Amino acid sequence: METKEIEKKxxxxxxxxxxxxxxxxxxxxxxxxxxxxxxxxxxVMEGIETNVFFTFFGLDGITKKTMNxxxxxxxxxxxxxxxxxxxxxTMLGGLPGVETAVSGMMRKQMGELDMPPVDEFLEMITAxxxxxxxxxxxxxxxxxKKEDLNxxxxxIITIGEFYELCDGDRTQIIFT
Amino acid sequence: xxxxxxxxxxVNVSEEGYLEDMSQWNEDIAREIANEIGIxxxxxxxxxxNYLREKTEAGEALTIRKVGKSGVVDxxxxxxxFPKGPLKFSSKIAGIPKPTSCI
Numbered sequence: 553m554e555t556k557e558i559e560k561k562x563x564x565x566x567x568x569x570x571x572x573x574x575x576x577x578x579x580x581x582x583x584x585x586x587x588x589x590x591x592x593x594x595x596v597m598e599g600i601e602t603n604v605f606f607t608f609f610g611l612d613g614i615t616k617k618t619m620n621x622x623x624x625x626x627x628x629x630x631x632x633x634x635x636x637x638x639x640x641x642t643m644l645g646g647l648p649g650v651e652t653a654v655s656g657m658m659r660k661q662m663g664e665l666d667m668p669p670v671d672e673f674l675e676m677i678t679a680x681x682x683x684x685x686x687x688x689x690x691x692x693x694x695x696x697k698k699e700d701l702n703x704x705x706x707x708i709i710t711i712g713e714f715y716e717l718c719d720g721d722r723t724q725i726i727f728t
Numbered sequence: 729x730x731x732x733x734x735x736x737x738x739v740n741v742s743e744e745g746y747l748e749d750m751s752q753w754n755e756d757i758a759r760e761i762a763n764e765i766g767i768x769x770x771x772x773x774x775x776x777x778n779y780l781r782e783k784t785e786a787g788e789a790l791t792i793r794k795v796g797k798s799g800v801v802d803x804x805x806x807x808x809x810f811p812k813g814p815l816k817f818s819s820k821i822a823g824i825p826k827p828t829s830c831i
Contacts, residue, residue: 590830590831593831594830594831597792597813597814597815597816598812598813598816599811599812599813665831666789666791666793666794666829666831667831668793668831672793675803676792676793676796676803679796679802679803679804679807680803680804680807680814681807
């Protein structure tokens with residue numbers, strides 16, 4: 553009886569590392585797409601099986617035309633600051649060209665930290681065996697075709713097929 | 729910090745088994761750490777290990793992107809050499825500290 557209890561405690565202590573992550577990217581702003589990419593690449597580097605599913609506006613992150621020009625919102629973004637830390641006035645953020653300029657600056661800063669552009673980031677993920685998928689429903693909705701998407705995208709799949717990829721008891725689904 | 733005997737040499741290692749002092753490293757130590765991970769080292773592995781050691785000595789932070797652009801090996805190749813831990817395992821075998829980079 554006693555030994556059984558001790559065994560039970562041991563079992564709880566035993567580490568059960570994550571074996572698979574399935575990451576869903578549904579938003580197309582710079583920070584949302586990069587959050588997905590950093591988490592996906594980090595998982596691949598840790599030897600965790602990785603599936604990434606891009607849907608709705610997240611598709612911008614794998615669409616050839618848009619993927620390397622993603623923006624961060626300069627209006628309605630309370631965390632936005634001027635260089636130096638002063639609050640960024642929403643009125644200013646709405647002026648033409650401001651969002652483009654701010655987003656460009658942000659991409660530059662990220663580049664200085666050795667963060668690659670989106671297309672290269674996708675290549676890094678697939679180089680380590682990570683898989684990139686596009687959501688069929690969203691692709692149809694935005695009237696996109698497979699050839700509009702980056703070559704690293706494995707295929708366009710349904711949400712049902714995505715869930716099939718999420719099997720296993722040490723799997724986590726992450727929604728960014 | 730603890731002292732461990734690897735390949736007949738006394739070395740200081742961290743809790744996770746990374747060498748604390750990269751000057752204590754030699755190729756036999758590399759082979760033994762690699763064996764434990766399940767990797768058999770080839771010349772190509774040593775090219776990467778030497779590159780990592782050089783950069784660490786120069787005080788540069790390492791990312792797999794940097795290694796991929798070094799001309800020593802591309803990222804796909806790096807994953808082939810050190811499966812499931814391109815930066816973690818290679819750093820451990822190279823006798824340098826655990827990588828602190830997220831990329």
